[in-house]
Every structure is written in structure tokens, then in C-alpha cells.
Amino acid sequence: MPSSLNKKDFETLSRFRYQLRRYLRFSEEATRQSGITHLQYQLLLHIRGFPGREWATVSELAERLQAHHHGAVSLISRCEKLNLVKRQTGRNDRRSVEVHLTDKGNKILNDLVAQHREELLRMQGIFHVPGAHDLDTDD
Numbered sequence: 356m357p358s359s360l361n362k363k364d365f366e367t368l369s370r371f372r373y374q375l376r377r378y379l380r381f382s383e384e385a386t387r388q389s390g391i392t393h394l395q396y397q398l399l400l401h402i403r404g405f406p407g408r409e410w411a412t413v414s415e416l417a418e419r420l421q422a423h424h425h426g427a428v429s430l431i432s433r434c435e436k437l438n439l440v441k442r443q444t445g446r447n448d449r450r451s452v453e454v455h456l457t458d459k460g461n462k463i464l465n466d467l468v469a470q471h472r473e474e475l476l477r478m479q480g481i482f483h484v485p486g487a488h489d490l491d492t493d494d
Contacts, residue, residue, distance in 0.1 A: 374481045385470050398430055399464040402456050410455045
């Protein structure tokens with residue numbers, strides 16, 4: 356199938372991937388300096404950022420992390436050993452497991468989110484979607 360994208364579209368996609376990788380590398384370094392891994396940070400973020408509540412189930416976290424259920428369970432176990440999260444039997448369904456942040460997990464997350472937000476604000480306007488120039492109506 357022939358591509359309808361031109362050279363500028365490829366340059367835009369390349370620039371987007373480069374900026375995305377720079378952001379991810381920033382995140383990896385920031386989390387490492389805080390004493391956790393980038394996956395542990397993502398887990399904490401998805402717990403606190405889950406819509407409508409301050410906790411999430413193991414299945415919901417696996418989906419948010421795009422991980423297999425057993426992988427999410429292993430990550431949660433490692434975070435539990437570091438006193439970043441705690442598990443609790445489900446309130447509405449006793450078969451489910453709720454994952455909550457501890458005070459320590461909240462503190463680390465708050466510090467990292469502030470750093471990530473600052474970095475995103477610094478990068479504002481850098482990300483452009485290939486082909487989006489077709490949608491511009493400023494002509």
C-alpha cells in the first residue's frame with residue numbers, strides 16, 4: 356500500500372519519537388534518583404490517577420500498565436515490600452483486591468509528579484502529529 360505521507364510527515368514522526376524518548380529517558384532518570392523504577396512510578400501514578408477513587412484493582416492496574424495480570428501482581432508485590440502500596444480485600448467484591456498507596460508511596464509519587472509536570476510544561480508545543488498539517492485551516 357503506497358504511503359500518502361510526504362518527507363515532512365516522516366520528519367515530524369521522527370521528531371515526535373525523539374521527543375517522546377527524551378521524555379521517557381527523563382522519567383527513567385528521575386525515578387531512579389528517587390529510588391524506584393519507572394514501572395514502579397507508573398504503578399503508583401495509575402493507582403492515584405484512577406478515575407473517581409484513590410485505589411485500583413489488580414486487573415485495572417494490569418490494563419493501565421498494558422501488562423499481564425501475573426506481571427502486575429509481581430510489580431505490586433515488589434512495591435508492597437518497599438512499603439509503597441498495600442493490598443486490601445475488595446469492598447464490594449471480596450474476591451477482588453484493591454491496591455492503595457501508603458504514605459511513603461504518596462510522598463514519592465507527589466515529588467515525581469511535580470518533576471514530570473514541570474518537564475511536560477517545558478516540552479509544551481514540541482509534539483506534532485504527522486499529517487496534522489492537513490487539518491490546519493489557517494490558510
